[in-house]
Amino acid sequence: MNTPFDWNLVRSFLAALDHGSLLGAARVLGASQPTLGRHIEALEAQLGAVLFERTGRGLVPTATALRLAESARQMESGAEQLARQLASADADETGTVRISASQPLACFLLPAVLSQMRLALPQVQVELVASDAVSNLLRRDADIALRMVPPEQASLVARRIGKVTLGAYAHRDYLARHGKPRELADLLQHDVIAGDRNEDVLFGYRQSGLTVGKEAFSLRSDDLVVQWQAVRAGLGVGFIADFVAATDANVLPVLPLLKIPPIPMWLVVHREIRSNRRIRAVYDFLARSVPRAL
Known part of the structure; x- marks a missing residue:
């Protein structure tokens, strides 16, 4: 294989392997689907082997692809470590910091916090990733993440900065039409907004002795912003x-007597990147300001 090695081909290969399609890989890498296809074909040509079977349902890795995956991931890990070390060597506070947070945090809590941070750190620009998926800081999906679960990787530093408290709520117009529920069992006579694939509310019902199915919920959505807007529109109790x-x-x-366990909030950053002055400044600001906003 005399062709100069191109690391981008391996990145595309791993993305396709992880996401099972060129479309999914392209979205993650911020590239076009045809570009990803060309990368896979180029790598297959260099290796002289087929890496994926193309099917109507996506890409199915061959045995060769699965054998190469471990070595490719080691290369990826080395490249990521190099990138982090280069970022850590950056002593300038001017530039961009990428923050990942859940949709409710990104939509309703962080804007006011970031407005204050803009005054304190005007030299910093922010990329805000609003997603309920857990961002991979090891792969630099984000520089800093606000998470509801602590990380498992030893190379990540997590600081518990507060807790999110929850309650049952309804719009005053809905309550004027249907009355105010006093205890959880009363919700069986009410319109309730809850998750679909996420069954946390269903589990809470069952723990309280209420055996119901999803049909007990008049509106189901796993998007927490959708749930909130539905409550605001008077669709039911959420x-x-x-x-x-x-x-x-x-x-x-x-339901003032309903006790919902609070959810701890973690501020997470990669250990090596904490030495970057720009990221450290944002990390410290968020650690001070987010708890006050909760």
């Missing part, structure tokens, strides 16, 4: 973070 509910005075708490 289980909402208190910091979100506080943004609309027409949304009122119900």
Whole structure:
């Protein structure tokens, strides 16, 4: 194989392997689907082997692809470590910091915090990734992440900075039409907004002795912003973070005796990147400001 090695081909190979399609890989890498296809074909030509079977349902890795995956991931890990070391050597506070947070945090809590940070750190630009998926800091999906679960990787540093409290809420117009529920069992006579694939509310019902199925919920969505907007529109009772509910005075708490366990919040950064002055400045600002906003 005399062709000069191109690391981008390996990145595309791993993305296709992880996501099972050229479309999914292209979205993750920020490239076009045809570009990813050319990368896979070029790598197959260099190796003289087929790496994926093309099917109507996506890409199926061959035995050769699975054998190469471990070595490719070691290369990826080395490249990521080099990138982190280069970033750590950057002593300039001017530039961009990429922050990942869940949709409710990104939509309802962080804007005010980032407005304050803009005054304190005007030299820093922010890329805000609003996603309920857990960003991979090892792969630099983000520089800093606000998570509801602590990381498992030893190379990540996590600081518990607060907790998200939740409650049952409904719009005052809904309550005027249907009355105010006093206890959890009353919700069986109400319109309830909850998750679809996420069954946390369903599990809570069952722990309280209420044996119901998803049909007990008049609106189901795994998008927490959709749930909030449905509550605001008067569609029913929903289980909402208190910091979100506080943004609309027409949304009122119900079930005052219901105790929902709070969710801890973690501020996470890669250990090596903490030596980067720009990321460290943003990390410290968020550690001070986010707890006050909760």
